[in-house]
Amino acid sequence: MQPRFIAHLDMDAFYASVELLRYPQLRGKPVVIGGRRHAAPGAAIPALREYSGRGVITTATYEARAFGLHSGMGLMQAAKLAPNALLLPADFDEYRRYSRMFKDAVRALAPQVEDRGIDEIYIDLTELVRSGAAGGTLDPWTSARDVADAIQRAVHDATGLTCSIGVTPNKLLSKLASELQKPGGLTVLREADVPARVWPLPARKLNGIGPKAAARLETLGIRTLGDLARADPLSLIERFGRSYGAWLHQAAHGRDERPVITWSEPKSLSRETTFEDDLHPVRDREQLSRIFTSLCARVADDLQRKGYVGRTIGLKLRYDNFKTLTRDRTLDEPTADAGAIRRAAGECLKRVPLDRRIRLLGVRVGMLRRVIAPQLFIE
DNA sequence: TCTGGGGTCCTAGGACCC
DNA sequence: TCTGGGGTCCTAGGACCC
Numbered sequence: 001m002q003p004r005f006i007a008h009l010d011m012d013a014f015y016a017s018v019e020l021l022r023y024p025q026l027r028g029k030p031v032v033i034g035g036r037r038h039a040a041p042g043a044a045i046p047a048l049r050e051y052s053g054r055g056v057i058t059t060a061t062y063e064a065r066a067f068g069l070h071s072g073m074g075l076m077q078a079a080k081l082a083p084n085a086l087l088l089p090a091d092f093d094e095y096r097r098y099s100r101m102f103k104d105a106v107r108a109l110a111p112q113v114e115d116r117g118i119d120e121i122y123i124d125l126t127e128l129v130r131s132g133a134a135g136g137t138l139d140p141w142t143s144a145r146d147v148a149d150a151i152q153r154a155v156h157d158a159t160g161l162t163c164s165i166g167v168t169p170n171k172l173l174s175k176l177a178s179e180l181q182k183p184g185g186l187t188v189l190r191e192a193d194v195p196a197r198v199w200p201l202p203a204r205k206l207n208g209i210g211p212k213a214a215a216r217l218e219t220l221g222i223r224t225l226g227d228l229a230r231a232d233p234l235s236l237i238e239r240f241g242r243s244y245g246a247w248l249h250q251a252a253h254g255r256d257e258r259p260v261i262t263w264s265e266p267k268s269l270s271r272e273t274t275f276e277d278d279l280h281p282v283r284d285r286e287q288l289s290r291i292f293t294s295l296c297a298r299v300a301d302d303l304q305r306k307g308y309v310g311r312t313i314g315l316k317l318r319y320d321n322f323k324t325l326t327r328d329r330t331l332d333e334p335t336a337d338a339g340a341i342r343r344a345a346g347e348c349l350k351r352v353p354l355d356r357r358i359r360l361l362g363v364r365v366g367m368l369r370r371v372i373a374p375q376l377f378i379e
Numbered sequence: 380t381c382t383g384g385g386g387t388c389c390t391a392g393g394a395c396c397c
Numbered sequence: 398t399c400t401g402g403g404g405t406c407c408t409a410g411g412a413c414c415c
Contacts, residue, residue, distance in 0.1 A: 034383080056383050058415095071415090074381050090383095117386085117415045210413045243389075244412095272384060312407085322382070326409060362384085386414080394407080 005125040005144040006260065007110075008166045008174035009151065011102065012183035014119035015059040017161050018098050019088050030064035030085035032057045035075050037089045049083035051075055054274055058090055062183065095119075098159055105158035109151055114260045122171050123151070124260040141167075145188050152186060172256035173198070175207045194254040199226030206251055213240070213248075228252035265370065269308065270316075271298045272362025278320040281354035288358065292349070293342055295363040300338035303365060307372035309334035313344035316362035317352055324360075327351050334369050341365060 011017070015033040020026055023045070032048065035055035057078055060069040067082035078085070099118045107113050112124035129144045148165045155163050164185040166177025176198060177187040189197055203225055204214040220239070222228050229252035237245035250256070273295065279288050303309060314328035327348035335341065345363050 036383095052380075054380090054383080056381095058383075072382080076380055077382090120415075208413075212412060241390085267387070268385095270385065274383060314408095324410090328408065330407065360383090364385095384415105387412105388414105389412085390410090392408090394405100396404085396406105397402100 001257065002126075004169055005129045005140065006168060006170050006174045007123040007125055007144075007148050007151070008171065008178040009106065009121050009123060009155070010164050010178045010182070011119040011155075012162045012164060013059055013061055014098075014161070015090060015095055016061045016064075016088075018095055019091075020061070021160055022094075023088075026086060028063060029061070030067060030069070030082055031061045031088065032064050032069055032075075032078060032085055033059045033088050033090050035087060035089055045086050045088060047083060048075065048079040048085045048087050051079060051087055053276060060085075098161065101159050102155045102161065102163070105154045106151055109154055110147065112260055112262060114262060122174065122260050125167070141188060141190060145186065148186055148188075152184075168254075170254070170256040171258050171260070172207060172251055173254050176201070176205060179205070191254065195226070198254055199224060199229060199252075201225050203228050203252075208247065208251060213244075216240075225252050266306075266308070266368060268310070268312075268314075268364055268366035268368065269299055269302050269306070270314070270362055270364035271295045271302070272316055272360060274318075274360045275358070278357035278359050280357055288361070292345070292361060292363075293338075295361060296342040296345055297338045299363050299365050300336055300341055303336035303368075307370055308365075308368045309336045309371055310365035310369070311335075311367040312365065313341055313348065314364035314366060315345050315348035315352070316360070316364065317349075317358060318360035320357040320359050322359070325352060328364070328366070330367065334367065336365075336371075 016031055019031065019033060034057045035051055035053065055075045057069060057071050057073045057075065059071055064082060064085050067085065069078050069082055069085065095118055103113065103121060106121065106123060110123045110125060110128055114122040116122060125144055125147050128147050129140050132143050144167050148167050152163060152165055155161065162184045164178045164182045166174040166187045168174045168177050168189040169191055173189055177189045180187045201224060203209050203217050203222060206225060217228065222231055228248060233249040236248050239245065240248060273291065281288065311334040312328050312330045314326055316324065316326050318324040329344050329348055331344060341363065
């Protein structure tokens with residue numbers, strides 16, 4: 001395969017940065033996004049110490065991260081570390097608007113874009129670099145850096161927001177590289193840089209090595225990606241299975257052939273909610289039933305708006321002890337009807353033990369099939 | 380006052396069919 | 398009576414990611 005030039009672009013503290021455009025007076029202060037809507041519009045922005053309830057940080061500004069706050073952290077725990085940090089509820093409609101703006105700005109320069117959620121993308125720069133560098137003697141990596149630099153400026157011009165970009169021969173390394181100089185970084189890594197720049201990093205930094213795998217690796221004395229690269233591939237396969245073990249070995253050497261995928265069909269749509277207070281299956285039966293029905297109605301609405309029907313209806317339930325279970329049922333014919341989804345999900349609910357308080361309820365529809373043309377639906 | 384909400388992919392076992 | 402494969406579909410759970 002010809003060498004490729006792949007970029008990973010990651011918006012810096014995206015949700016928080018969008019809020020700072022709206023509230024410029026908060027710039028330089030520790031701010032976190034998360035929790036449910038809590039203050040009346042127009043009221044003063046509350047500090048973390050004033051918050052009570054469930055919820056986690058979705059994004060923290062760099063000033064807030066200095067206190068040890070990070071996304072995923074419970075808000076009550078965060079309040080202990082930084083009681084004076086300011087707290088704003090998430091405004092997803094606004095973030096989606098900015099997401100479209102930055103992605104459009106990138107696509108105008110480099111069309112081969114893979115969506116990886118609201119605030120990050122992969123970009124295949126190979127064609128641009130080849131056509132741009134073909135005329136001169138310019139080193140292609142210098143050319144790739146120039147394109148990435150232009151993308152960074154275009155994103156800032158379009159949105160007023162900064163991003164970090166990694167440019168390398170593949171998605172795995174680019175994802176890693178974009179994190180090396182946040183915020184506002186542009187990091188170029190070539191294959192030859194892997195031993196010096198990648199191997200010293202903790203194994204956990206690799207996209208695909210999560211907390212569980214990292215802990216198992218640690219027990220084998222594997223802490224860095226260099227340790228992993230030196231590990232015997234056969235023993236990795238023995239311990240982690242044929243597929244994941246082989247992947248671990250390849251990944252530690254910075255090898256990844258996955259293409260940049262510019263469009264893919266969704267596989268499932270779901271809605272779930274964590275209750276303000278755990279609900280009792282008997283005493284709070286009516287409230288649970290209302291919430292359950294409304295979740296079904298919301299998934300049905302999502303399906304209809306986006307133009308899909310689905311055949312597998314799934315229920316998700318989390319008890320007060322955080323134990324989570326799922327049940328699903330595959331119908332003969334796909335549906336997007338709220339009533340049909342509710343009936344199937346109701347059958348699933350009959351198959352779970354309801355002997356303790358419930359924390360979360362969710363409804364999922366899978367095995368999707370498209371019913372209208374993609375350009376007709378509105379995001 | 381621990382632990383949101385929306386996804387993807389993988390594994391493993393059982394049913395069922397040939 | 399016991400014993401085969403292989404293949405597909407369905408279900409449940411778990412790891413991981415943003």
